[in-house]
Amino acid sequence: MAWDYSTKAPRKTARSLLIALGCAALSFCVQQVLADDYFNPALLDIDTPGQGKTDLSVYEKGPGIAPGSYQVDVYVNNNKVANRKIAFGLQQSATGPATLQPCLSVETLKSLGIQSDKFSVTKDDDCVDLSGLPAASATFRPGQQQLLLSIPQAAITPVPHGYVAPEEMDNGINAFLLNYSYSAGNSRSRGEDGSHQRNEYLNLRPGLNLGAWRLRNYSTWSQTHDDSTTQREFSSVYSYAQRNILSLGSVVTLGQSTTPSDVFDGLSFTGAQIASDDDMLPDSLKGFAPRIRGVAHSNAQVVVRQNGYVIYQNYVAPGAFEINDLYPTGGSGDLNVTVKETDGSEQHFVVPYASVPVLQREGRFKYSLTGGRYRSYDHSVEQTPFLQGTGIYGLPWDITAYGGIQTSQYYDSLALGSGKNIGNWGAFSVDVTTAKSQMKEQKTTRGRAWRVRYSKDFATTGTYFTVAGYRYNSAGFNTMADVFDSHTHNDDWTPADRRRNRQEATIDQSLGDSLGSMTLSLVKENYWHSDQSMTSLSLGYNGSWHGISYGINYGLSKNIQDEDDDDRRENEQTVGFNVSVPLDRWLSNTWVNYTLNNSKHDTSQSVGLNGTALADNNLSWGVQQSHSQASGYGTNLNSDYKATYGEMTAGYSQDNQQRQLNLGVQGSMIVHAHGVTFGLPMGDTVALVEAPGASGTAIDNQTGVKTDYRGYAIVPYVTPYHHNTVALNTESLPAGADVGQAAKVVTPTRGAIVRTHFDTRVGSRVLLTLTRADGRPVPFGATAAPAHDSGEFIVGDGGQVYLTGMHARGNVNVSWGKGAGTHCSAHYQLPSRSTGPVISVTAQCS
16 A cells, blocks of 8 residues: 555644554564565656666566676585686576576586485586485575585585696696896906906796697806906706696606605606606695795805706895795705805805605505606716606505615615604604615625604694704615716716715794794715715794894804815804894885894995885885995995886995996796787796786786786796686776776696686776667666677666777667567767766667
């Protein structure tokens, strides 16, 4: 019953009627609580009578969102298991409003860990009717882009957290790629001789992706030029072809690579290898890349060698430094670090690079099989053929058994070992290797090597990562590398001292939020029948207080060739202190820092400013003034700029002895079917963003990464075999550009270049007023679809609709129902000159 407001009843009578109606409503409150909210579409006719009614059933009594395909997070029994595009259709309920229900095939359900084949289900257009599963249901939350599946536990296949189905993994596009890094230093002495020296270093990592195959090369070139000589060196660290075999959880490698180091020491080879890839496992089923920390007294050059190859070379600013972006050549091999100061002095220390205990979960079998020829950086060493196989298997009761064999014409060995998880006390492994070896021009020897390793993440005590190891070699034991290195073409070869003991440890200890943390790295070795020994120790403490960060570092490097000969003893100790204070009250993103370094030969101090600049903080800079006993007063300037097409570094230093200038550039390039794209240095697995027309658009969570003039960009680091979200920063879109979906999920295989395409609309932003032939506006709630675009827009009050990416002229198709007379098309033309960011236009729809 409608209330007639035109009734001329007395005001008191009207008040009485209202009170009576209120009481009647309260008396039926229990029943009315169950009533639904309802919007009367007739109210749309109050201001514009006769405009026509739009079919709003989806919004009135439906889910409030149109049927279609949506990218959603899929939850099974409140556990997120996937992110994928799902088609949703409208399903009318017999007792309630219509809902959007997902179209899930049997294969899709299986990939989500649901055993639909065990139940009586019906299929319609490849969509499984979930009502055939007892107590199963699906709920779509459009606002959160979530699909919640409630499934009986009996129909659930246990799926590890983070599991990704093989069919979701993308091998990427065919493309050529290149990583490059170039640095050059020019120094001139300020003494009487005025000597001059120039250093150059080039690092190239080209590659080619063809389907699932990855072809890779790693080459370095260096040149040192002084007043009288020029020395050049080129080396190819490796070249190989590789592909994954998802069904076996393995990777096949053909060419030059390194054997796994979990059972035997890693060995460089040229040949073929098939080995398990742990990265294919979900994170929940995984059981280490080294970080190098040190202290530089000046604008020093840092050189890192592994297995004899230079794998890193660059310049660092004075003070404490950390290198965490190494590209190691294999799974093992200690990192030998050299820090060359501007005064010519050098620091040497060793960073242990060893694998953790080899524990595997019950039923997990990890293996490797390698056949090929030994490869040494010394080209005079014979390329001896060999065969190696290893296996690691997880047994019940948290025990792991492992072993391996190595065989060649000069060497045979057998390794057996076992590991055990001892609960709160961590995990350990013990193994023994028996070997028969024949060194060059030596008799055959036999021996054993015992190894004990221990690892534990002590969450309660804050010891986040620990590796400790001890190895003992008997007098007759040699490794395969030791034997192969002896078989050289040089006649003056002499046998090297045999390693007897080796201890190593790497510890990162947290002392609490207010007390900071400590790090320890230790390697110690001695040898049979020799006084030779090596010790490398690094101990550091770091903390912060109210934004002020500070650190103390101690380093010890001891190399002894003969205990009785001082000239054959190298003993270097360094102590450093650094503090950094933020200046946010006066200068944003700026810090003042002080550094003190002391060694046997020198004591240096420096004070300076450093910070970041520009909108994305992609420019880092620093200015230091220093003093040392060896070189007197000095000045250091350095900068690092991350741009769309690469990264550039520059530094300048001068003191009483010399002046030095160093420059560097590094970046990447991908040649693909749509052209050439340049970017920042990238890892082995990347995403190629395609957003045509969206030039200069930033990528979320990627410093310095922006689309180029064509709308392409390289996202340099994505995780293989896992879901990765690549998102455009919509606030940085150029004027006139819009994107329908700003985030995409990619799941690449190792080494893949995954194409990540964004549907961009480029054009004008228009407020279009749509009227029909009789002058009435198009009904409220109608959908307007530009003819050149697949997007749909909702018409508002008065026939107005906001459109993006509009061309200078075109047609817009409008619909507000399913019957005749509920469709029309409007032709529009934009003015030649824009008066603002949004253009207002009127068009007739007929």
